[in-house]
Amino acid sequence: MTFTAKILLLGSGELGREFVISAKRLGAQVIACDSYAGAPAMQVADGCEVFSMLDGDALRAAIDRHAPDLVVPEIEAIRTEVLAQVEAAGVTVVPSARATMMTMNRDAIREVAAVELGLRTSRYRYAESLEEVLAGAAHTGLPCVIKPVMSSSGKGQTTVRAAEGLEAAWDYAVANMRGDRRRVIVEEFVDFDYEITLLTVRTREGAVFCPPIGHRQERGDYQESWQPAAMTAGAIAAAQDMARRIVDDLGGYGLFGVEFFVKGEEVIFSELSPRPHDTGMVTSISQNLSEFDLHARAVLGLPVPEVVLRGAAASAVILADRDSAGPGYAGLAEALATPGGEVDVRIFGKPTTRPYRRMGVALALAGDVDAARRVAVEAAGKVRIVYR
Secondary structure (H helix, E strand, O other), X not given: OOOOOEEEEEOOOHHHHHHHHHHHHOOOEEEEEEOOOOOHHHHOOOEEEEOOOOOHHHHHHHHHHHOOOEEEEOOOOOOHHHHHHHHHOOOEEOOOHHHHHHHHOHHHHHHHHHHHOOOOOXXXXXXXXXXXXXXHHHHHOOOEEEEEOOOOOOOOOEEEOOHHHHHHHHHHHHHHOOOOOOOEEEEEOOOOOEEEEEEEEEEOOEEEEOOOEEEEEEOOEEEEEEEOOOOOHHHHHHHHHHHHHHHHHHOOOEEEEEEEEEEOOEEXXXXXXXXXOHHHHXXXXXXXXXXXXXXXXXXXXXXXXXXXXXXXEXXXXXXXXXXXXXXXXXXXXXXXXXXXXXXXXXXXXXXXXXXXXXXEEEEEEEOOHHHHHHHHHHHHHHOEEEOO
């Protein structure tokens, strides 16, 4: 691999934007692709393509046209059979076509974790109709969580606490799923103490782990994350062992976001993304190398050093509350001057807003996690979206 590697990035959201910046710092050329023009990663890439990643012909044409050294997916909804074809023809898919295929659908990765590897997971059933949802809930018990097998950022996810809510949860999941599969997972609601993301970098020299990241969700979507999450040494060791086993099974090189529920000393596998994770935005201020730097180094075959934590850190999202185009931003000076720690703000550059859409994130570094969370939330609250 040379430092003039050409990367075709499939998906151009805020995570892709940060990855493009990291990859270009290492000499890579990046073509950013998404279903709409002006996506965040396109604004900093060397070139762009606009097409649906679920259009197999358009995807294959873009790969043939650009002849990339690396194809790097940033989203889940992709015609993975095309990635398998180009990988067989000699194009490197990150981390691998199989990993992309397995993690594109929650049912596939759950089968790898629970059945093939025997990792501890929650009870679950799949459903393709309301009748199967009812049967799944009878198996898992209530409360349960219903979510599409293909989605991102919590879209389509509902926690159901009473039987009369199952039909609405099924309808919501179907309406918000990505791709063309009307299939959901009905999952036992785990009464966990906390949940974490363990960023795991698979390199040619072995696995490298970031300190665990705690996070808080609403509507199935992350609102805050912090690092390090407080865990016992035994729980960290268990999570690292499970993460290593599953990323080694998936193969390839790059950063994986592996999510776990933690109950006391028990660690329960939840989900996995074979790419930088939204909760990992906190690493842009917390570590010597961000998750995007680590992903870029790993996929380019460059050395990945030990991850060093700069201190306790947190992130808090900046959300839109309405539909609009061409938003502006105010309050940045006030946000950056928030007392109590080192503060940064990242505006993603999305061309349109909608209710609850993430438009930016505030980052804070402070003396301890609680202080960092307070500062990040306060800073995020000072940023105002100006709607056109």
